[in-house]
Amino acid sequence: MSDRPSRQAKKPFLYVVVCASGIADDVGTLISAAQGRQWDVGVVATPQGLKFIDAQAVASQTGFPIRSAWRSPGDPRPLPPADAIVVAPATFNTINKWAAGISDTLALGILCEAYGFGIPTAALPYLNSAQAAHPAYRQSLDRLREMGVLIGSHEPHPPKADGVADSFRWEEALELIAPHLSGRP
Template sequence: MAADPRVLYVVACGGYPAAELPVFVEAARASGWEVCVVATPAALGFLDVERLAALTGHPVRSRYKRPGEPDALPPADAFVVAPATFNTINKIAAGISDTLALGLLNEALGGGRPIVMAPYPNSALAGHPAYAASLEALRGWGVRLVFGRPGDPRGGADQPGRENTVFPWAELTDALNDLR
């Protein structure tokens, strides 16, 4: 009898790469993960929620459940945050849990569950002193950070707010093997 698949929570934050999440979810499922998607409120505008729910077999969650409401998702074994925004990175480092996504990530940190994050701030926010301090704190707490690389043809100065960076989907997919 085969063992049940491990459960991966993919936390999506509000950034352009979130629209590409279905391909990553398919890759995670193909490598043996049961995938659940949790979205920050800002991520909902970037996601195809119905498609993600169909791919995973679970609802996309973005809010805390009400008292007495059953859990809609199985407990997580590991987390991937893609994209991880400036706001989310700094809030996790400060221990703020004002959304379901942040609450689950802070519980994962406290419970020692593995977390892989792909930071995706714009260049001005990446230069903010709090961001560097938050990344250093997260690294010190065992969070694996996966960064993009230069060269995204969709980014650049002609599209404000979109950095000239390739989002590290391939590296995140590779990181799944390390989580097993």
């Protein structure tokens, strides 16, 4: 008999995908909210997103290393499998690449596979109105919605606007995925 708890006894595991955005350094808000709802959390950052966060502080908060690059064959998996995924902040670049099926980073690879695995996934877009005006953005949101991705309600902000980070509701991601978790928090 094993002393290790069964997977059912463990907390559900949330991947938080962090993209390159000026508000990314506040991702601890989402991590704390998820932990308060009894989630274990691991962070996967885009290569550029990694530059926008305090990696040491985030790893300390989650208890897991931040992932941003593929592991080598034979290396252990540093994170358990995801029960749900949140992309926050979701940038113009990541939204468009994800919808197009481009898997050129670990973060995008995980997001593209999540669809095939049926993992509940939510995205909180954070971009400016000039980017949002591009036709590819609306088409990408439509494609992601068709794939079952839950899209947050944050409205694009004016280019070069200050103070818009205060209105970003990190917790909305947890509210979006909660109904899709069949008995999970």
